Amino acid sequence: MSSCHGETPGSGLPRAGLLPNPNILPPRPPGERPIIVAIVGPPNSGKSTLFNRLTGLRQKVANFPGVTVEHRMGKAKLKSHQEVFLVDLPGVYSLVPRAEDEQVTHDVLTGARPDFPKPDAVILILDVTNLGRNLVLAAPILSLGLPTLVLLNMADDLAQRGGKVNVAALSSELKSPVALISAAKGTGIDSIQQFLLGTAARLNAPPTRIELPVLQDVPTCRQWAANLGKRASYRPPAPPIWTRRLDAVFLHPVAGPLIFAAILVAVFQSIFSWATPVMNFLSASVESSGVWMKHVLPDSPFSSLLIDGVWKGVGSVLVFLPQILLLFFFIGILEDSGYLARAALIADRTMAKFGLQGKSFIPLLSAYACAVPAVMATRVIENKRDRIATMLIAPLMTCSARLPVYILLIAAFIPNIKVLGDFLSLPTATMLGLYVLGFAAAILTARALKSTILKSKNTSFVLEMPPYRWPTLQSLSLRLVDRAKVFLRRAGTVILAVSVLLWILAHLPLEGGKIPTLDHSFAASIGKAIEPLIKPLGFNWKIGIGLISSLIAREVMVSTLGTIYGIQGDEHSAGLQAALHHDLSTAGAIALLIFFAFAMQCFSTLAVVKRETGGWRWPAFQFSYMLAMAYSGSWLAYHIASHFLG
Amino acid sequence: MAASPNDKPPASHQSLAELRTGQRCILDRLDLPEDLARRLMELGFLPGNEIVLGRKAPGGGPRVYRVDGSEVALRQETAAHLYVRRDPESDLIVLS
Numbered sequence: 238m239s240s241c242h243g244e245t246p247g248s249g250l251p252r253a254g255l256l257p258n259p260n261i262l263p264p265r266p267p268g269e270r271p272i273i274v275a276i277v278g279p280p281n282s283g284k285s286t287l288f289n290r291l292t293g294l295r296q297k298v299a300n301f302p303g304v305t306v307e308h309r310m311g312k313a314k315l316k317s318h319q320e321v322f323l324v325d326l327p328g329v330y331s332l333v334p335r336a337e338d339e340q341v342t343h344d345v346l347t348g349a350r351p352d353f354p355k356p357d358a359v360i361l362i363l364d365v366t367n368l369g370r371n372l373v374l375a376a377p378i379l380s381l382g383l384p385t386l387v388l389l390n391m392a393d394d395l396a397q398r399g400g401k402v403n404v405a406a407l408s409s410e411l412k413s414p415v416a417l418i419s420a421a422k423g424t425g426i427d428s429i430q431q432f433l434l435g436t437a438a439r440l441n442a443p444p445t446r447i448e449l450p451v452l453q454d455v456p457t458c459r460q461w462a463a464n465l466g467k468r469a470s471y472r473p474p475a476p477p478i479w480t481r482r483l484d485a486v487f488l489h490p491v492a493g494p495l496i497f498a499a500i501l502v503a504v505f506q507s508i509f510s511w512a513t514p515v516m517n518f519l520s521a522s523v524e525s526s527g528v529w530m531k532h533v534l535p536d537s538p539f540s541s542l543l544i545d546g547v548w549k550g551v552g553s554v555l556v557f558l559p560q561i562l563l564l565f566f567f568i569g570i571l572e573d574s575g576y577l578a579r580a581a582l583i584a585d586r587t588m589a590k591f592g593l594q595g596k597s598f599i600p601l602l603s604a605y606a607c608a609v610p611a612v613m614a615t616r617v618i619e620n621k622r623d624r625i626a627t628m629l630i631a632p633l634m635t636c637s638a639r640l641p642v643y644i645l646l647i648a649a650f651i652p653n654i655k656v657l658g659d660f661l662s663l664p665t666a667t668m669l670g671l672y673v674l675g676f677a678a679a680i681l682t683a684r685a686l687k688s689t690i691l692k693s694k695n696t697s698f699v700l701e702m703p704p705y706r707w708p709t710l711q712s713l714s715l716r717l718v719d720r721a722k723v724f725l726r727r728a729g730t731v732i733l734a735v736s737v738l739l740w741i742l743a744h745l746p747l748e749g750g751k752i753p754t755l756d757h758s759f760a761a762s763i764g765k766a767i768e769p770l771i772k773p774l775g776f777n778w779k780i781g782i783g784l785i786s787s788l789i790a791r792e793v794m795v796s797t798l799g800t801i802y803g804i805q806g807d808e809h810s811a812g813l814q815a816a817l818h819h820d821l822s823t824a825g826a827i828a829l830l831i832f833f834a835f836a837m838q839c840f841s842t843l844a845v846v847k848r849e850t851g852g853w854r855w856p857a858f859q860f861s862y863m864l865a866m867a868y869s870g871s872w873l874a875y876h877i878a879s880h881f882l883g
Numbered sequence: 884m885a886a887s888p889n890d891k892p893p894a895s896h897q898s899l900a901e902l903r904t905g906q907r908c909i910l911d912r913l914d915l916p917e918d919l920a921r922r923l924m925e926l927g928f929l930p931g932n933e934i935v936l937g938r939k940a941p942g943g944g945p946r947v948y949r950v951d952g953s954e955v956a957l958r959q960e961t962a963a964h965l966y967v968r969r970d971p972e973s974d975l976i977v978l979s
Contacts, residue, residue, distance in 0.1 A: 369927050369951035400952075456924035463929050463951070473952035480954075484938060484947075493941040582956050586944040595945070595956075619922060697919055697961050698945055701926060702954040 273322045273354060274313075274433065275346060277378060278362035279371050280328035283390040285309075287362055287420040288325040291429065308341070313433065321433050324356065330370075332377035346381055358384040360429065365389035365402060365417065366474050372462035373455070375411060385413045386432040392417035392425065400474030407469035480575075480704040487579050497583050500576075504567045505605075505672075512560040519559070523552035538752065542740050550736025550796035551728050557792065558724055561637045562717050564606040569716045573708035577602075578700055585698050591680045592687025594618070594698045597627040601679065604634035608842040609723075612849055622693040625850060626686045629859050632842050633679040633835065635672045638791040642833050643671055645795055649814035650826035667830075674834050678866065727790065727841070735786050735793050739800050755779075755801065774832065774868070775825030775875040784832075791838045824878035828871035836867035899934065899948070900963040906936050908967035910950075915964045927951030928965065 278284040292311030309325040326345055327338035334340040341350075348355030361378050363371035368389070379385055389395075389402065395417075408415035414432060418425030475481070487493055527544050534540035571577045577599055585595030596618045604611035611631040618624040635643075651664045687693070742760040744752050755761055763785060764778030771781050779801055787794040795813075802816040821829065837843065843856040850856070902908060910932050913920040927950040928934070937947035937954060945956045957965075 367952040369932075370953070456921055456929070459924055459927065460929050463927075463932055467931070473949075476949065476954055488938045488940060488947075490941045578956075582940045582945055582947070583942075585940060585956075585958070586942050589958075619918075698956065698958045699919075699922055699926070699961070700945075700956045702947055702956060 270354060271320060271322050272358075273324060273356045274358045274360060275356035276323060276325050276360045276362060277342060277346070277374070278328060278390075279330050279364065279374055282328065282362050282364045282371060283420040284325060284328055284362050287360075287388070287390070287418075287429075288323060290420060290423060290426065292323055308345075315433055316430055317434060319434075323360075324353075330374060332374075346378070346383070356383065358386070358432075360386045360388060360432070362388045362390050362420070364391055365395045366391050366398065366400065368402065368466055368471055368473065369459065369462050372465060373458045376458055376461060379411060379413065384435075386429065387411060387413055387415045388420075388425075388429070389415065389417045390420050393419045393422055394477075395474050398474030398477060400472050402466075402471045403469045407465065407471075410465050410468055477704050483705050484579070484702075487576065488582065493579075493583055497580055500571070500580075504564070504571075508560055508563050508567070512563050515559040516556050519556045520552075523548070523556065527552070538744065542737070545800055546736050546740030547733060549799045550739075551733050555725075555728055557637060557641055558721065560640060561606055561724060562721060564637060565716055565720045566713065568603055568606065569713045570708050571602075572599075573706065573712055575703045575705040578702050581700055582702070589698075591684045593626065593680075593683050594620075594623055596698065596700060597623065597683075600627055600631055601634055604631040604636060606720075607636050607638070608632040608634070608839060609845050610720075612842065612845045615849070619699070620693060620697065622687075622691040625855060626683050626691045628846055628849065629686060629855065629862075630679040630683045632837055632839060632859070632863065633675050633682065635675040635834070636791075636839075638839065639671075639833055641792045641795040642787075643668060643830065645798075645813060645817075646826050646830055649817045650821070650823050671830060671834055674831075678835060682862075731789055731840070732793055732796060735789050736796055736800060739782070739786055739797055743800065760801075773875070774871045775822060775828045775879070777820050779820050780825075780829065787838045789838075789840050791833060794833070822879075822882075824875050824882050827878045828875035831874040832867045832871040834867075835863055835870050837863035897967055897969070898963045899936070899957075899965040899967050900959050902936050902967070902969075904936050904938060904946075906969075908934055908936075908969050910934055911966045911968045913965055915961070919961070923955075923957075923965075926955050927953060928955075934967065 276284055276288055288309060288311065291313045308327065311323050311325070313321050313323050315321060324345070326342045329339045329342045332339065332343045332346070334343045344350045345353055346356065346359065359378055359381070361375060363374070365371075375387060387407075389404070389407075395401070402417070404415050404417055414428070416425050416428035418428065420426075476484075487496060527548055530540070530544050530548065534543065568577075571580070580602075581595040581598045583595075584598040588594055588597055597615075599617060600611040600614040603614050608631045611634070612628050615624045615627045615631070618627060647664045647667050651667050654663050655661070656663055656666050739760060742763070743755060743758045745759050746753065748757060760782050761778060764781035767781045767785065768776075768778040771777075771784065776784070779798075782801060783794045783797045786797045798813055798817070802813055817826075837860045843860060846856040846859060847853055897908075899908070899910075910928055910930050912930055913923060913928065915923070928948075929951075932951055935949040937949050939946045940956070943959075945958045946962060947954050947956045948962075
């Protein structure tokens, strides 16, 4: 393994603030472009804090043409009244250009971007509390041969938590100036001034050569960094005091699992109780605005399309936005605070019993909101078979798209009687039962998959425990805006299109120039075509139309029924619930609930599984096994329920 | 045996799984499939690095290890394949 051996003779060993300046050359002749210094560092190393401190408000944010990656430019005034341009490059762990931000940083530093001059010097900022990992970036940066100042940030943290490092030894190993600083507190900033002053002089100096490891091989780089650390007597700090204190509680043998359970219950409880008033308000608004539009717009097929097809269709789905956002808000807090990793740790033993591992817990929890981000979250699982198994079962968790259907059917068919006094009513118990059913189906399927087609010899569980942090409002709101966008886009495109298509199918073919009754429409023909298949489950052709349209997305079921019954002109807007009783027995409603619990009715999920597994094989398997479960499950439910309910 | 600092110490037969919470040790070698060993090395489980044994997950689940400034959780069956040396000089129990 190659690394840098040998001592540097001479070079008056630098301390923080006293930097070696071995190659003093005359300053650049006037008229040349200003000196540019790039600030480079891994994410969260304090790069931006340092940049702000050095430039004050003299900075602007810009995008490189053709990429979405941002960089910031600013001017730093030196004590000699010279000005230096600083550029804050995207945070990276390596210069291997895999992602866009690595590509940008790589191209700027090597002078490969035609629109940006090659920097004259580099300030490399590293988080000294995690030097082993951060120092890996020093190898590719130093190999650029530019004058480089290595800043070890968070020096105050290091000292507080019992870590240490010998700056002089590290500097002589790296043959570059090294300084301990705290960008947040502003200590050690003087060393930067000195470096920048020296940069004007040190330009065009021949780079000092040190031996560097092969850059692409991560373990080799880590070993190189570890050896460097050892020669610099680096002692990593203990975890932050609050992380140790919180872990003493959250990972406590008794309190830990209890808190874990309490958090899960609290999250789901508050989703239902907090979101309900907002949802009621929204659905009332959709309803009353529909009535208002009916009054304002002249009565025509077009206004019917607008109100019954578009507004009621999309509106019935929009109502669920608050609940979805609330769930993502809680998951965001759990994830950003660092608790989710502890939850995965606690869950590991239980998940292992079903052939999975603790890391599967994180995607499965997100799947309660939506299976699409859950499938993407399976990327944290290294073992390919574990990952596929988690993807395959994720859509069985009760996602928020099922809620509209559950709420409608439960409200319409399950009588509001008390099961456990005031504590639990039958509708709530049914809802809980459906959540449990989805979860049980998921883990039993996992067990079956992992002991057959996805058997793997030994599953490992390797998970980094991040220190606890306060979740930031910025990161939380970014998540929510993201989710809201995805949801609204879906409501505005897929659900809108399905609603309009359904409205058209329900209004054609014209009978003697007139709109047909629903019975004679194209939609009815389609529903009646599949009626023989679904009759054994207790569903008629109207439910059949809903089942077909909900293959696109589960919540479309509600808008479809809204459209169907809207067309039939139910004057007493006792609404959908009452209308459903014409077409569905209670046993049929129970069967329909079971069908929705198991069936894979979500095109977006299938598409993302296809993307993540690289083919249609797994999504096709997923669709088939879930449909088989849904069909046999609801057949059983219908027959059992019919027997007991008469 | 003349112990010059560059000599490799004798291979250890004690595994990480056998040590107690709070103990320090030096990682000697990883006896694991290559991809898993690689992943662990990327996280700082490098021969020669110091490891401090942290908490166990409730109910005898995975254990947390402090290595190279981070905390990483591993199952016991994985830890049983990481062989360690105990350095009498730094073999202290670290409290919390």
